[in-house]
Ligand SMILES: CN1c2c(nc(N)[nH]c2=O)NC[C@@H]1CNc1ccc(C(=O)N[C@@H](CCC(=O)N[C@@H](CCC(=O)N[C@@H](CCC(=O)O)C(=O)O)C(=O)O)C(=O)O)cc1
């Protein structure tokens with residue numbers, strides 16, 4: 053029974069890679085220094101896994117930015133616009149990730165989207181009809197050799213050919229990306245040849261799309277790909293990894309010609325039986341029994357029962373024990389946490405602890421280690437019985453909710469009329485999504501405050517000053533609905549977690565979100581309660597400085613749930629309802645305090661959608677309901693906004709409309725307003741702000757391109773329902789580019805208001821470049 057790990061976090065336990073990348077981008081360290089930091093991190097990861105007794109240790113799970121981008125580079129799938137950077141691979145790599153505005157070039161980054169239902173984002177490969185592939189980078193081989201030099205025999209991890217193609221997007225009409233398989237497979241063969249030549253014995257090919265609906269042509273692609281690879285490499289042990297959901301067709305997958313199949317038995321234990329039934333006698337099974345997506349200790353007895361069931365069908369040599377998916381989605385090391393309560397800490401495990409759990413389980417299963425089993429049982433029982441978790445007042449309030457609590461007083465038409473009268477906003481009103489640059493100075497102030505080097509009043513005074521400057525700047529820039537800037541927030545979820553009962557927060561529990569950006573998800577361990585207002589002070593302070601409306605800024609219940617490590621002892625919808633009640637109280641308090649526009653962000657609404665369609669209805673029903681519970685406690689005149697980013701809306705339009713927010717701002721600019729089609733096809737009734745520029749890149753958008761996007765939007769939706777705003781919050785941007793971009797955005801809105809061609813010309817002359 054081998055202990056198999058699918059992937060390890062790579063950002064560094066103290067975010068060393070993040071810091072090195074950001075310093076490199078800022079020109080503060082050399083390429084050599086960056087490469088050395090990366091090498092040290094890889095070494096540390098391999099040694100940690102070796103020490104923990106893992107048999108199949110992954111390599112090529114490291115990435116400077118994203119593993120899908122790494123694959124694109126290895127396979128030579130570089131869009132034409134980057135051709136001039138081909139002789140400088142690292143510059144090319146970061147240009148594809150972040151865009152490139154230098155030396156007279158203005159290259160847009162690849163589109164970024166969510167990695168399945170996680171909070172990790174990948175860079176979408178771009179394909180053309182005459183797409184060619186070549187072995188451009190040998191990263192997987194290089195890292196295999198690097199581990200070999202340390203005396204560690206690793207298992208290279210690659211994204212499998214079919215999922216790689218499915219993760220991408222056709223950039224022109226007339227072909228399907230799976231048509232490219234015949235051109236792609238020779239490059240996989242070349243890569244596997246190099247790996248075999250260097251002594252690789254196992255290779256993990258991730259095919260998470262095996263859990264999506266498999267139509268005949270997709271099945272054909274999988275069969276072709278894996279038969280080709282098996283025929284070419286009969287000796288190589290290919291581990292085919294699925295995760296995050298159940299296989300769409302267990303019989304089909306079980307019979308693919310590979311050495312082993314990995315199953316996520318945390319998310320989808322029900323698939324085991326069917327797979328066992330169809331598994332050929334020579335195929336091994338990797339049992340994903342440790343949760344790679346959450347931080348709770350597993351119940352060893354339950355795992356034991358699963359493995360024993362498998363042992364009845366196949367023998368020990370064909371079983372691998374594994375986490376459910378790569379450990380990329382959990383933090384590094386619980387031992388580093390000094391401030392967590394010891395009680396809570398004994399219920400948790402992070403990546404390093406999960407490795408040791410594999411070891412414990414291996415001993416329990418193969419050597420009958422009853423001590424580990426009993427210790428684990430004690431922890432599990434202790435958590436189940438703990439008084440820390442339960443608040444009867446909260447449970448009672450949830451049970452007393454009625455239909456009325458999730459309905460606004462009047463229908464949208466009436467609310468819209470009342471709000472227009474109350475707010476007196478122009479056509480194409482301009483606003484931002486909430487956050488403004490979180491400068492190193494602001495982060496430093498907070499760090500000093502947390503270390504008690506600054507008193508609360510000193511910290512708040514400085515933030516007040518910055519907020520005041522921001523309000524003045526927005527007024528001067530001519531924005532219509534202002535924001536306070538979210539300077540006081542470390543993160544839009546963590547900030548609320550820190551203020552709500554039922555949450556705990558970590559010191560170093562960082563998880564990569566995209567590129568160098570990390571989040572520290574709070575631990576939602578118990579019943580959620582708001583004991584005091586959370587945002588009223590900052591919103592009312594900002595509102596006191598201006599006559600223009602300042603938007604109150606809250607994170608919605610689905611997003612708080614989705615971006616936290618959530619308790620697994622009750623249904624997610626129950627926990628979401630508890631959060632919704634806390635937000636509802638905050639919304640009401642903001643209204644009472646004179647805030648007339650309130651935004652409840654739900655960027656994770658679409659991400660929370662289960663991967664398997666049969667589970668959608670249930671999720672959508674409760675997700676819409678909890679948003680309405682959070683947002684419906686206000687008067688008709690109070691304008692409720694929501695915001696969503698990176699979402700494919702087509703499938704869920706009806707439910708987004710059912711949320712009944714007065715205004716929704718969405719990400720659309722990277723896809724050139726394509727996403728808006730869903731709203732226009734559906735005749736979305738409420739107001740909508742399609743993002744007119746991409747905030748993930750420092751590139752300053754021109755007035756012209758934003759006008760063009762707004763014109764596209766105007767063709768799709770009535771002008772009186774349109775808002776003008778960026779794609780998302782501006783916290784990751786620097787000040788000069790933010791000012792220039794927003795100044796251009798306001799000009800674009802003014803052009804749209806004036807419309808005649810002559811006015812456009814004169815306004816474009818004022819553009820800031
Ligand atoms: C909108 N997005 C979000 C997602 N998930 C969230 N939970 N939050 C989100 O906003 N998912 C989808 C997208 C992903 N986008 C982003 C965008 C930006 C970030 C980001 O900027 N993350 C920051 C970390 C933010 C944070 O919590 N900072 C803390 C700690 C600051 C810090 O680093 N302090 C230093 C000391 C500083 C000094 O002394 O100078 C330290 O501790 O070492 C804070 O502000 O207090 C990032 O830097 O990665 C994430 C997701």
Ligand SMILES: N[C@@H](CCS)C(=O)O
Nearest residue numbers: 485486487653655781
């Ligand atoms: N209000 C948040 C939303 C991000 S999705 C922000 O502006 O950062």
Ligand SMILES: [Zn+2]
Nearest residue numbers: 655697780781
């Ligand atoms: Zn956003």
